[in-house]
Amino acid sequence: MPTVTAPASPHILAPAEISAIRADFPLLDREVNGRRLVYLDSGATSQNPRAVIAAEREYYENENSAVHRGAHTLAALATERFEDARATVARFVGAAEDEIVWTSNATEALNLVAYAIGNATAGRGGVDAERFRLTPGDEILVTEMEHHANLIPWQELAARTGAVLRFIPVADDGTLRMDEAARLVNSRTRVLAFTHVSNVLGVINPVAELVALARSVGALTVLDACQSAPHLPLDLSALGVDFAAFSGHKMLGPTGIGVLFGRSELLNALPPFLTGGSMITTVTMESAEYLPSPHRFEAGTQRVSQAIALASAVDYLERVGIDRIAAHETALGQRLVTGLAAIPGVTVLGPGVGRERVGLASFDVTGVHSHDIGQFLDDRGIAVRVGHHCAQPLHRRLGMTSSTRASAYLYTTEDEVDEFLDALSAAITFFGVSA
Ligand SMILES: Cc1ncc(COP(=O)(O)O)c(C=O)c1O
CATH class of the missing domain: 3.40.640.10 (Type I PLP-dependent aspartate aminotransferase-like (Major domain))
Structure with a gap:
């Protein structure tokens, strides 16, 4: 059985609760390329708690x-x-x-x-x-x-x-x-x-x-x-x-x-x-x-x-509370867009900082293909989605063929978002395209 029990009132997941949640997801413990996995691809597929596997x-x-x-x-x-x-x-x-x-x-x-x-x-x-x-x-x-x-x-x-x-x-x-x-x-x-x-x-x-x-x-x-x-x-x-x-x-x-x-x-x-x-x-x-x-x-x-x-x-x-999960992800979504908008050369797709959006953010980096960004992040253990995300007409409308997407879920922490943002800044420096 999962160890999570929702506290009576707080509207947002507290760090201790997220740690307890993460302990229920065995895959989140693994390393990728010698680094602790930062899984920011739940929009494509989420990870499974032990209870589901069991x-x-x-x-x-x-x-x-x-x-x-x-x-x-x-x-x-x-x-x-x-x-x-x-x-x-x-x-x-x-x-x-x-x-x-x-x-x-x-x-x-x-x-x-x-x-x-x-x-x-x-x-x-x-x-x-x-x-x-x-x-x-x-x-x-x-x-x-x-x-x-x-x-x-x-x-x-x-x-x-x-x-x-x-x-x-x-x-x-x-x-x-x-x-x-x-x-x-x-x-x-x-x-x-x-x-x-x-x-x-x-x-x-x-x-x-x-x-x-x-x-x-x-x-x-x-x-x-x-x-x-x-x-x-x-x-x-x-x-x-x-x-x-x-x-x-x-x-x-x-x-x-x-x-x-x-x-x-x-x-x-x-x-x-x-x-x-x-x-x-x-x-x-x-x-x-x-x-x-x-x-x-x-x-x-x-x-x-x-x-x-x-x-x-x-x-x-339901044990965690879908309304609390939504609040957690909204906060992470704002952290993502705020951080992305502050990085020179990055264009966020969709509503900007402070506007209603969920816990995912897609973006374009001027002069760098999304696959290169994805590869750079993967070397640091950070999993994001790259490509057209099965939405080619939308990308065409936005004047691009692909983008990079970071997506959060109930087990995603603020530290992971920050680690991703730092790694993205490093990628932009690495590819020599920062403004
Ligand atoms: C908005 C949206 N619609 C449909 C799908 C298709 O889902 P599935 O591949 O599980 O059938 C996805 C999956 O990425 C999606 O994000």
């Missing part, structure tokens, strides 16, 4: 069995654990259990929605699915700051259906052009897909306003919650989104598990994406009838150990 191992040692299939004791036990995990994740994001569909990752969850809408458009799903059918000239609206996972599935859906893909542009300060959003949403808009938090800019988009715009024309909303579910209190029902997606590996969970949230009324009207075992009621040689949500979207043998381990990750986040 949950997966214990499942294989004691309960491993096929869920929703067997009549034996182990099968019943595994099914119960699997469904309990769903209930835990549902509660964490303000959803009902039948609104949570397991997928392999957020990418699969977003593809599931796009493909299911495509299936409805192809005539599948009967009268229930009519509401999802697209006709040529209908519009799918995304934003210019989307991760490729919430862009390419919509490009493909548009190509298959004759719908038109449009995008809400990003302002120079990295915020979404809400004036343009209001102009672009119209009676032909059928889907509005957008990220809650940008994985590059750190900006938090105004979900309520975007949902209100979509609702005013009867469009579906699809929220990419990959960078919010792990870091911010999230109540999907209160936000009023129709669908949302996030990944376990970014929130202390294992790889191989993701979540699709959908309002139950919609999930039960949507035709399936993958078909096969475990998602049917009756099958003849000619046709099949499908179970209600969530099982109609969970064809084949499921990711049981991963779901159980993700629930353990959620337990961990």
Whole structure:
């Protein structure tokens, strides 16, 4: 069991508490290139506490069995654990259990929605699915700051259906052009897909306003919650989104598990994406009838150990307190941008010092490729993300092909941020480009 117990009142994680948290993460103890690891790449993948690693191992040692299939004791036990995990994740994001569909990752969850809408458009799903059918000239609206996972599935859906893909542009300060959003949403808009938090800019988009715009024309909303579910209190029902997606590996969970949230009324009207075992009621040689949500979207043998381990990750986040984690990361995010802005030659992408942003910061160093920065930092044991962060159109909009990103989580310390900032200054001196 993790050693962390949240103190009664403080809003921010105290150094002693962070030390206790860090002691739960075995990987944070390791060295890289002869230096103590400074892990600033949690935006890509977070590290796992012992409890999560143990949950997966214990499942294989004691309960491993096929869920929703067997009549034996182990099968019943595994099914119960699997469904309990769903209930835990549902509660964490303000959803009902039948609104949570397991997928392999957020990418699969977003593809599931796009493909299911495509299936409805192809005539599948009967009268229930009519509401999802697209006709040529209908519009799918995304934003210019989307991760490729919430862009390419919509490009493909548009190509298959004759719908038109449009995008809400990003302002120079990295915020979404809400004036343009209001102009672009119209009676032909059928889907509005957008990220809650940008994985590059750190900006938090105004979900309520975007949902209100979509609702005013009867469009579906699809929220990419990959960078919010792990870091911010999230109540999907209160936000009023129709669908949302996030990944376990970014929130202390294992790889191989993701979540699709959908309002139950919609999930039960949507035709399936993958078909096969475990998602049917009756099958003849000619046709099949499908179970209600969530099982109609969970064809084949499921990711049981991963779901159980993700629930353990959620337990961990809740023990520390997601609101306190958010406050800690906001403070680290401000420390990052303040420090970066003070280094000559460094341009921070997205909102500047004092503006609302999460605990990550991407930046460009004039005259130095992000891969060189990443390599220099790695030599000092500091792990950051370099490249286009799966957001090529956004980088093109910002006039660059790549950037460097430092991202924090609940186990990140102020000292680590400072060590990173010092190393970045040293890199700029090393590459001889400081102003
Ligand atoms: C904003 C955002 N959306 C989607 C994804 C895709 O997540 P996954 O690769 O786990 O499917 C990521 C991961 O980097 C992300 O940051």
